[in-house]
Amino acid sequence: MTYFETQHLTKNFGGLTAVNDLSFAVHQGEIFGLIGPNGSGKTTVFNLITGFYPITSGAIVYRGxxxxxxxxxxxxxxxxxxxxxxxxxxRRMTVLDNVVTSAFNRSSSKAEAVAKALEVLDFCGLRTRQDQPAKGLTIGDRKRLEIARALATGPDLLLLDETMAGLTPQEQAEGVELIRKIRDSGITVIIVEHIMHVIMNLCDRILCINYGQEIAAGAPLEVANNQAVIEAYLGKE
Amino acid sequence: MEMFIQTLVSGILIGGIYALIGIGMTLIMGVMKIINLAHGQLMMVAMYITFVCHQYLGLDPYFALFIAMPCLFVLGAAIQKYLLNPLLKVDSILPENQVLMTVGIGMVLTEVMRFIFHSDYRSIETGYSSTAFYLGGISFNLPMFVAFGIALLLTLGLFLFLLKTDVGKSVRATAQNMDAAMILGINAHWITILTYGLGSALVAAAGTLLLPIYYLFPDIGGPFTLKAFVITMLGGMGSTVGAIVGGVVLGVAESLGATYIAMSLKDAVAMVIFLLVLIFLPGGLKKLTKV
Known part of the structure; x- marks a missing residue:
């Protein structure tokens, strides 16, 4: 049984086809990279998977x-x-309350939710910020908070949408470490990212899309050297 | 001086009820991002329910709280579920057509009540309607005082609910960011229904508390929708604490206007304050406290 896959996934916004007949599979326990130029449909794919947009046609299959x-x-x-x-x-809740709110997803009592939230904050290195209001965080900590909140819902599959954009190299290195730790804890990860060295370091397999269609897929080095991928990013010579 | 304090006291007392009206609208505004223009009309319905309970069942209006509030909760939840939420599925320039829908709902409620009860002015007579007690020369009208106390209790209860329970947290999360709330496993659809129900129940309480000191006719909804709107704007849209302050400010302003300018101009005073706030303090009173 495939752990997660999309089958001929298509999304039209009026006359614009944002995702076009896209099929890919993700294996349990891997870090799967989704790359492509700006506007190629990466975030739309995430929005389709999580049900923010209804799909036009195709199928999304998760755990059977x-x-x-x-x-x-x-x-x-x-x-x-x-x-x-x-x-x-x-914005108007503290960091801890942000995470507690999502921990209620799988907790039956407040005490259980708080315990879960504290554990996740420790895991993400946000424990020292727990009593600050979320609107006062730096961008690096806000991105961590996004991850912490997603983790607190107790996911099996985690979709990360450009969690490294706008971070300093130091913060990026910490981010890469955090994502590895998440995978090692048994969570499968699909990551959308523009920063190539992050993608190259982290991912087991990569899918590159443009205009909502697959243009290359495979191991990171293979995809990075693929002629079609280079053309999509830099244009033809 | 005594007259001033007396005016202030009755302003604050009525302000407590206004706050209750304003909090209901603010809750709905916070979660759905729309102004509920049927708010006063919902209150009018609750007042008629209380009126019937008193007139035909002989129930004390304060006891009727236990009937009017659940009734309005169900009515509000049904409105959200069957009339407002379906509009979200239609592609259009949202959320304006939800607001238009609330205008329509308000009209229907008014006309249905006119059909049943006719346009006559009604009021209820209780043993304590004109009872008052005195504190150092200042008179406290008993029904107003009780109403203020109950309004205070309900507000306190609401705050405990929002701050201390997981459902309350879900409501706040949905108000602060609906997309984020949904990805955290919160059924935002259900939260909107709950919130509209809660907002309606709160305004129902306000209506029931007002009935012993006010009069009732089907068109009373409109002016109260306007008041609720003013309170919400005064408080800074979507802030519950702001709505309480806004309610009290409006109550005191009306009261001062009635005493020192002219009884017939009390609504005008409120509107002038409203305009001044819009011009000089566009974020509402919330801006002053920086919360």
């Missing part, structure tokens, strides 16, 4: 069942977590 058509919160309950490229903290 189709999940397209489910509302977002049910997809979350099934074990898919995500972060947003443009971070969406609950």
């Amino acid at each position: 069942g189709t999940i397209h058509g489910l509302p977002t919160w049910k997809i979350c309950k099934q074990g898919i977590g995500r972060t947003f490229q443009v971070v969406k903290p609950l």
Whole structure:
């Protein structure tokens, strides 16, 4: 059984086809990279998987069942977590409360949710910030908070949308370490990222898309040297 | 001086009820990002429910809280589920058509009540309607005082609910960022239904508390929708604490206007304050406290 796959996934916005007949599979326990130039449809794919947009046609299969058509919160309950490229903290809550709110996804009592949240904050290195309001965090910490909040929902599959964009090299290195730790804890990761050395370092396999279609797939080095990928990013000579 | 304090006291007392009206609208505004223009009309319905309970069942209006609030909760939840949420599925320039829908709902509620009860002015007479007690020369109207106390309790209860329970946290999360709330496993759809129900129940409480000191006719909803709107703007849209302050400010302003300018101009005073806030303090009173 395939752990996660999309089958002929297509999304039209009026006359614009943002995702076009895209099929890919993700194996349990791997870090799967999704790359492509700006506007190629990476975030749209995430929005389709998590049910923010309805799909036009095709199928999304997760652990043996189709999940397209489910509302977002049910997809979350099934074990898919995500972060947003443009971070969406609950601005008027503290860091801890942000994470507690998501920990309620799999906790039956407040004490259990708080314990889970503290554990996740430790894991993400945000424990020292726990009592600050979320709106006062630096961009690096906000991106961490996105990850912490997604982790607290207890996901099996985590979708990370450009969690490294705008970070300093030091913060990026810490981020790479964090994502490895997440994978080592048994969570499968799909990552959208523009920063090539992050992708090359982290991913087991990469899919490159442009205009919503696959242009290359395989091991990181293979894809990075693929002629079609280089053309998509830099244009033809 | 005594007259000033007396005016202030009655302003604050009525302000407590206004705050209750404003909090209901603010809750709905916070979660759905729309102004609920049927708010006063929902209150009017609750007042009629209380009126019927008193007139035909002989129930004390304060006891009718236990009937009017659940009734309005169900009515509000049904409105959100069957009339407002379906509009989200239609592609259009959202969320304006939800607001238009609330205008329509308000009209329907008014006309249905007019059909049943006709346009007559009604009020209820209780044993304590005009009872008052005195504190150092200042008179406290008993029904207003009780209403203020109950409004305070309900507000306190609401705050405990929002701050201390997981459902309350879900409501706040949905208000602060609906997309984020959904990806955290919160059924935002259900939260909108709950919130509209809660907002309606709160305004129902306000209506029930007002009935012993006010009068009732089907068109009373409109002016109260306007008041709720003013309170929400004064408080800074979506802030519950702001709505409380906004309610009290409006109550005191009306009261001062009625005493020192003219009884018939009390609504005008409120509107002038509203305009001044819009011009000089566009973020509402919330801006002053920087919360």
